[in-house]
Amino acid sequence: xxxxxxxxxxxxxxxxxxxxxxxxxxxxxxxxxxxxxxxxxxxxxxxxxxxxxxxxxxxxxxxxxxxxxxxxxxxxxxxxxxxxxxxxxxxxxxxxxxxxxxxxxxxxxxxxxxxxxxxxxxxxxxxxxxxxxxxxxxxxxxxxxxxxxxxxxxxxxxxxxxxxxxxxxxxxxxxxxxxxxxxxxxxxxxxxxxxxxxxxxxxxxxxxxxxxxxxxxxxxxxxxxxxxxxxxxxxxxxxxxxxxxxxxxx
Numbered sequence: 001x002x003x004x005x006x007x008x009x010x011x012x013x014x015x016x017x018x019x020x021x022x023x024x025x026x027x028x029x030x031x032x033x034x035x036x037x038x039x040x041x042x043x044x045x046x047x048x049x050x051x052x053x054x055x056x057x058x059x060x061x062x063x064x065x066x067x068x069x070x071x072x073x074x075x076x077x078x079x080x081x082x083x084x085x086x087x088x089x090x091x092x093x094x095x096x097x098x099x100x101x102x103x104x105x106x107x108x109x110x111x112x113x114x115x116x117x118x119x120x121x122x123x124x125x126x127x128x129x130x131x132x133x134x135x136x137x138x139x140x141x142x143x144x145x146x147x148x149x150x151x152x153x154x155x156x157x158x159x160x161x162x163x164x165x166x167x168x169x170x171x172x173x174x175x176x177x178x179x180x181x182x183x184x185x186x187x188x189x190x191x192x193x194x195x196x197x198x199x200x201x202x203x204x205x206x207x208x209x210x211x212x213x214x215x216x217x218x219x220x221x222x223x224x225x226x227x228x229x230x231x232x233x234x235x236x237x238x239x240x241x242x243x244x245x246x247x248x249x250x
Contacts (some may be wrong), residue, residue: 092127123155129162140181146235150185184213220244
């Protein structure tokens with residue numbers, strides 16, 4: 001009664017069967033080979049009781065199953081549990097799931113699941129290096145990141161080198177989307193000069209992006225640069241030139 005997916009499974013005969021409407025439905029067994037027993041037991045518990053017992057080892061997998069079976073209430077319970085118990089090591093895995101699964105389940109991206117943990121620590125975890133480029137883009141678009149831009153550039157560089165080795169593709173290619181979200185105009189001239197020197201080794205950042213940041217310094221305003229790239233994040237360390245990037249500053 002609670003799951004339309006199972007209702008359909010139990011009421012239809014095997015593919016290709018010619019049983020007339022109203023005949024006794026098949027008795028199974030029904031093989032669900034893509035879910036672990038402990039995870040499916042949590043789903044069953046929810047179906048029978050409208051509640052669920054979760055732990056940190058299964059919560060993300062139960063969340064994925066809740067999306068697969070269209071159980072929106074279970075999905076919301078999982079999201080709440082994950083947000084309440086998230087550890088630094090789990091943040092990136094939760095982010096990966098949030099972009100691929102939760103959006104379809106609850107209709108919109110919920111509050112960044114890493115909001116209550118130290119992002120300075122998160123960007124150094126293995127999970128961060130294993131993020132897909134699409135998820136990393138979503139992370140870098142956030143104004144809530146409590147990380148300075150210079151540290152984010154280094155984190156993205158390390159992520160790109162790991163992804164390059166795993167995917168066997170050049171660093172500039174795997175990092176093409178995420179580097180567009182780096183807010184280079186926030187860096188001081190000395191930091192930008194050092195970045196430009198490091199960039200000659202791996203070509204992580206397009207020359208055009210670095211040139212645009214230098215232009216913002218020369219013109220003392222963010223002209224020609226998307227406004228989001230001139231907006232300090234929660235963790236951005238103040239620099240003297242930031243006042244010139246604010247379009248409302250006098």
